Amino acid sequence: MKLYYSPGSCGLSPAIALREACLAFDLVKVDFATKTTVEGNYLDVNPKGFIPILVLDNGDLITEGAVILQWIADQNPGLNLLPAFGTQERYRALEWLNVIATDLAKGMSTMFQPFFDDAAKNRYAEGFLKGRFAFVEEHLSNNDYVLGNEFSAPDAYLYNVLNWPPRVGIDMSVYPAIERFMRRMEQRPSVQAARAAEGLPPR
Numbered sequence: 771m772k773l774y775y776s777p778g779s780c781g782l783s784p785a786i787a788l789r790e791a792c793l794a795f796d797l798v799k800v801d802f803a804t805k806t807t808v809e810g811n812y813l814d815v816n817p818k819g820f821i822p823i824l825v826l827d828n829g830d831l832i833t834e835g836a837v838i839l840q841w842i843a844d845q846n847p848g849l850n851l852l853p854a855f856g857t858q859e860r861y862r863a864l865e866w867l868n869v870i871a872t873d874l875a876k877g878m879s880t881m882f883q884p885f886f887d888d889a890a891k892n893r894y895a896e897g898f899l900k901g902r903f904a905f906v907e908e909h910l911s912n913n914d915y916v917l918g919n920e921f922s923a924p925d926a927y928l929y930n931v932l933n934w935p936p937r938v939g940i941d942m943s944v945y946p947a948i949e950r951f952m953r954r955m956e957q958r959p960s961v962q963a964a965r966a967a968e969g970l971p972p973r
């Protein structure tokens with residue numbers, strides 16, 4: 771199995787989840803600027819051009835971060851990386867995966883786009899993103915992890931995405947519960963190993 775990624779972007783969460791699920795995989799780095807890998811043209815592998823993707827040993831392709839995390843969790847249900855199919859808890863987890871993929875990940879990606887000037891980005895951060903962070907802050911004030919007291923796949927995604935605000939000058943020290951969550955996550959061997967494999971500095 772191969773996970774395609776680019777350092778510091780949204781391939782970190784499946785890399786964490788794969789480790790939590792005890793699944794072996796190889797990493798393939800994608801150069802965003804040229805859409806190439808050591809294998810050649812990335813668009814031949816994923817015409818969407820985005821990472822992350824998983825290529826299974828049988829050649830099947832799985833795209834979309836929130837879906838990849840569900841696939842990983844379902845390989846080893848006994849590890850409880852997601853609640854069981856059909857339970858109310860499962861839908862709660864899917865709500866969170868969707869919030870993280872849309873409001874947070876795509877929300878944050880706006881801040882990295884060259885199409886908007888700094889003033890527009892600042893208005894957007896004030897008018898939209900900070901409200902989303904406040905919602906997460908409130909939740910994590912009452913819960914160690916997204917689904918309560920135990921780690922699950924949405925935590926990997928939330929951790930992944932919440933690494934980005936400081937990179938665009940958003941001060942996260944005003945969200946103490948988020949800060950505690952980030953440090954809690956960084957105690958996990960899966961997170962430390964995933965960061966090291968991408969060449970990210972230890973925290």
Ligand SMILES: N[C@@H](CCC(=O)N[C@@H](CS)C(=O)NCC(=O)O)C(=O)O
Nearest residue numbers: 779780802819820821822834835871
């Ligand atoms: N809908 C995709 C979007 C993934 C996405 O936006 N990936 C970014 C990195 S976090 C990307 O591949 N960007 C490519 C580029 O900027 O050229 C998903 O949720 O997995």
